[in-house]
Amino acid sequence: MSWTEYLRAQPAGQPSRRGQNGDPWHAGGPLAGADPTLALDRLLTPGAVPPGEQDETLSQAVWRLAHSDLSDPDGIALVARIIECFDNDRSSGKPDWNPERDARAKWTAARAKVGTELPTAGEAFGPVAYLDEVAADLGHPLSVWAADPETRKIFAGEVRRTRARSLAEAWTASEEPVDIPPGTGLGDMLNEPETEQQWRIRDVLPAGARVVFSAMKKSGKTTAVGNLIRDMSSVTPDPFGAVRFLGRFPVEQVPGTVALVDFEMSRDQLRGWYRDMAFPNPERVHVWSLRGQARSFNIIDPKTRKRWADKLRALPGGTSFLVLDCLGPICAALGIDESKNQEVGPLLDAIDALLLEADVPGMALVHHHGHVDERSRGASRLGDWPDVEWKLVREKDDKGKPLDSGKRFFSAYGRDVEQHETELKYDRSSRRLSLGEGNRAAVKATQHHDTVLQIAREYPGLTQNRLLNKVVGAKVPQQQGRKAITDLADNGKLHTHPGPNRSKHHYVCDCPDPLECVQYKQASQSGDSGDSG
Known part of the structure; x- marks a missing residue:
């Protein structure tokens, strides 16, 4: 007999207020079930449950009751009655003791979990009771083969993950099927006319390329990104040649807007730095300053990605280039471990999908180096995914430690790109960068x-x-x-x-x-x- 069946079996017309004679929740008979410790007469008998067992027993009871068809008022009243019985001997020492308030909080929390997620060991929603129910469904006496709390904890986690996978598969199956793009025969592909290498920034960024721009901390990454955006958005009479990135690499000027989604700088600081750079054509740049709001960029979700694609496509002339600065806050906000390929991969795939859906021909993803290696921090996919990698490093002392005031060096490698490490010169008044001469070894010499x-x-x-x-x-x-x-x-x-x-x-x-x-x-x-x- 379940609790609900037991309660329904009580004589009709009995008053339902707690504490009165004839209360339908008064102890009257044991509750049949897998766990005899949850017998109703035991729960409602003051002193029957030892103080050391009361918290766990109450958690199990609340969890089971929340999964029954009890109404909220009846459930809260029953839980409050159990709390009264448990705390009967110590209630006098609690000036703020309020069983109904405590019962309402526990009931509301347990109800919120119903149908949404499974309990794990240690949660105050009766994991042991839940596992007993699962074991009963399977026909196995869980109390015999999994009486160990650690085993029950592992079992609960596996059940939760299995059901989560089932839900995810059902959700994916409900989505609209994806169209498969047509393929091309190799013969037809080889007969297509050759095209010359197109550059967005000659020698360092092919047209349509994705670049991961990684840098040591405090090495001038934000300044370099500002220089990139300034040069890409500048309009000159000569469409290819007058504007040079880092004072050396000609920039092709194309119609459209350069979009920056910044997750790291405050709006005030970003505005001050860009004002110092004196953008010739600020109307060709659109900025989202999202420090502390990185969750709004959850483009792994197709609906959110579509909204972002619509915004990028709606910019004047469309988005000609996208800059995401930087990866770390996005991963943190979305709960992604940036050291794991299986977690970073879906985000990079979502970026590719965003570029396709928004008709954006190229982008830069800014990221930090690790503490030791001079490469993008985290998963190896961050090195496989881009077409080009740009790096910004600092001069080091004799012990290999980067110098805070040391010189900066830029390099670029990738498909059709090979720019060896070269010193950067910095004009503090304009925050402009330009390439100098020599790598770190030459500069040190x-x-x-x-x-x-x-x-x-x-x-x-x-x-x-x-x-x-x-x-x-x-x-x-x-x-x-x-x-x-x-x-x-x-x-x-x-x-x-x-x-x-x-x-x-x-x-x-x-x-x-x-x-x-x-x-x-x-x-x-x-x-x-x-x-x-």
């Missing part, structure tokens, strides 16, 4: 050249030992200082004039081509030592 030249210019004619002593005094390691002096002499930026006792005196050459400096050649040939310094 020349890092003390400016110090040597400054000292040699201030003290012309110093011998090598005297020059080296002053360079070391400027906190340059001796070995690196000696190498810097030798390198500058070899490339002609320091003239070395012979002096007495086979000494060499050093002078700075400011000629455009130091190696072709006539003065240097004549002085070297004549043996003029100049100022002995």
Whole structure:
């Protein structure tokens, strides 16, 4: 006999208010079921359930009652009666004791779970009672083979996951079938006319490509993204050539709007930085500032993705390029573990679907590096998915730790793209970036050249030992200082004039081509030592 059947079997016309004689919920007979600890006369007898068992027993009782056809008022009243019986001996010590309030809270929470999700071990909704019911359906005495709480916990999790998969499969089956695009015979494909490589940014971004732009933390990622958007949205008389990304790579200007969906910067800070960059055509850029609102970009959901596709398609001239800055907040908001391919994969697939549905020909997905490796943090799919990878890294110290004030370096690799690591120059007033010369190894090799030249210019004619002593005094390691002096002499930026006792005196050459400096050649040939310094 279930609780509902027991309650219905009580004589009709009995008053239903708690605490009165004739109450239909008064203890009167045991409840038949898989768990004898839930017998109704035991639950409603003060002191029958030991204090150490009351919380678990109450959880099981509430869970079962919530799954019955009891009305909410009747269920709350019954739970309150059980609480009264459980707390009968200690109610006097609780000035705020209110069984009906507690019963309403437990009942409401349990009712909310009915039909939506399964309980797990540790939840206050009677997992043991639920598992007993499952075991009874299966014809297995769960209390015999799964009396261990840990086993029941695992069992509950497996049941929950199995039913969740069934629901997901049913949901997927109810969706409209997807049209399969037509294929092409290889012969017909080979007969198609060849087309030249089209570029959106020459040498670093093919037209229609997806780029993952990954960067070390605090390396200037947001500044670089701003430079990218500024250059892509700028209109010039020459459709290909006048605007150059990072001062070097020509940008093709195409109709439409560049869309930025930013999840990281505050609106005020983003506005201030972009104002400093002086966008020539701000009307060609549309910004969604969604810091703290990344859940609104749940494009894995087809309905949400359609709404975003509609918005992107509705921008003036359509969306010519999409920038998502950055991946981390999206994953966090959607509960995606960015280190797992099986979780990141559906999001990347959804981005592809969004580009297709919104007719967006290219995009950049911004992401962070990990703490150690100089690659996109997380799942390997983030390296497989893009057509091109851009990287932004910082100069490191001798121990391999990135320097906060160190120089920045840009590189790009991918399909038809190979731009080796090159130093970036930064104009602080305009927040503009441009490519310099040399990679980290080359920059490190020349890092003390400016110090040597400054000292040699201030003290012309110093011998090598005297020059080296002053360079070391400027906190340059001796070995690196000696190498810097030798390198500058070899490339002609320091003239070395012979002096007495086979000494060499050093002078700075400011000629455009130091190696072709006539003065240097004549002085070297004549043996003029100049100022002995």
